[in-house]
Amino acid sequence: MTRNDDIPQEPAPQPDLDAYLARIGWTGERRADADTLRSLHLAHMYGIPFENLDPLGGSAPSLALPDLEAKLVRGGRGGYCYEHNTLLAAVLEAFGFGVTRLAARVVLGAGDAVRPRTHMLLLVEVPGEPGPYVADVGFGAGGALLEAVPLVADTEFEDATRRHRLVHRPHRGPLELWVLQAYEDDAWTDQYAFTLEPYEAPDFEVINWHIATNPRSPFSHLLYVQRTTPDGHLALSGRQLVRTRPDGSRSERELSGHDEIVRVLTADFGIAVPDGQALTAASA
Structure with missing residues (x-):
């Protein structure tokens, strides 16, 4: 009988750092420190858009690193949280950072509804720093982090042009519940809530498939x-820009239909729209 741990494991693929850094326009020194983490995070946010064209077309996007690079780095495309943060995690690990994948419950716009934990974010260990940072380049909202911020409660951070803070909230679980807040419209607004329980790649494979293919999923x-x-x-949400x-x-304005949506995706968002891409749900 052969145990799984007796089977030789294939080495994990390594990211093409040259191609990735060219894609986001980052030219700094490749070292694992807080300044590098913040600048990489910001360059990624500015360089690669958020989009859900694959789920809209009826398929779950691959989270394999070579496929992510083919799409987000070389293919002129973007992606959603699992794609963005899986790619960034591989890059940060190649730089020498320690990375733990986490899952969050999006509370922005939820009201009293309790949503499942379907958002991916990263906890990053920075050599020489007293505590970890929260990094997240895949939150598709105006209150998303622009730069990674330290995991510290009740402290306001200015990340590029935005303001954020992390707060604790009481809950029934044994782990502390953290909530990311963004300062919007003169008030602090909850974005998502998470604990520090590690999630693994297979967990996100399941969550990714659910979010991409469930007919009740907005994506x-x-x-x-x-x-x-x-x-x-x-x-852009549907036809509303x-x-x-x-x-x-x-x-704000409403786009006229399929052709204008394609033009805006190409010119304003920098997305190479695949031939035959389904946009009927957005233009109906």
């Missing part, structure tokens, strides 16, 4: 695209 039937730049935040400037002012 499987409505177009969601986000892009953050130094000039502000651009969001919202531009938010750094000062908080907004402009």
Whole structure:
């Protein structure tokens, strides 16, 4: 009888750092420190958009590193949280950071509803730092982190043009519950809640499939695209396009249909839209 741990394991694929760093426009020294973590995080946020074209087309995106690089790095595409943060985790580990994958419950816009833990984020150990950082380049919302922030409660952080803090909330579990808040419209707004229980790649394979294919998942039937730049935040939900400037002012308009959606995805979001991409749910 052969045990699983007796079977030789294939080495994990290593990220193509040159291609990734060129994609996000980052040219710093490759070292594992807090400044590097923050600048990589910000460059990734500015460089690769959030989008759900694969689930909208009826398929769950692959989370295998070579496939992520083919799509997000070389293919002119974006992705959603599992893709972005799986890619970033591989890069950070190659730089020498310690990375733990976590799962969060999105509370933004949930009201009294209790959502499942379906959002992926990262806890990053930085050599020489007293505590870990929270990194997350895959949260498709205007309150997303722009830079990684220390895992410290009740402290306000200015990350690029945004303000965030982490707070504790009481709950029934044995682990402390952390909540990420963003300062929006002159108030602190809860974004998502998480504990520090580690999640593994197979956990996210299951969650990814569920979110991409479940007919009740918004990602499987409505177009969601986000892009953050130094000039502000651009969001497309269905046909509704919202531009938010750094000062908080907004402009909004409805796109006319499929052809205009493709033009906006290409020109404004920098997404190479695949031929035959299903956008009927967004343009119906």
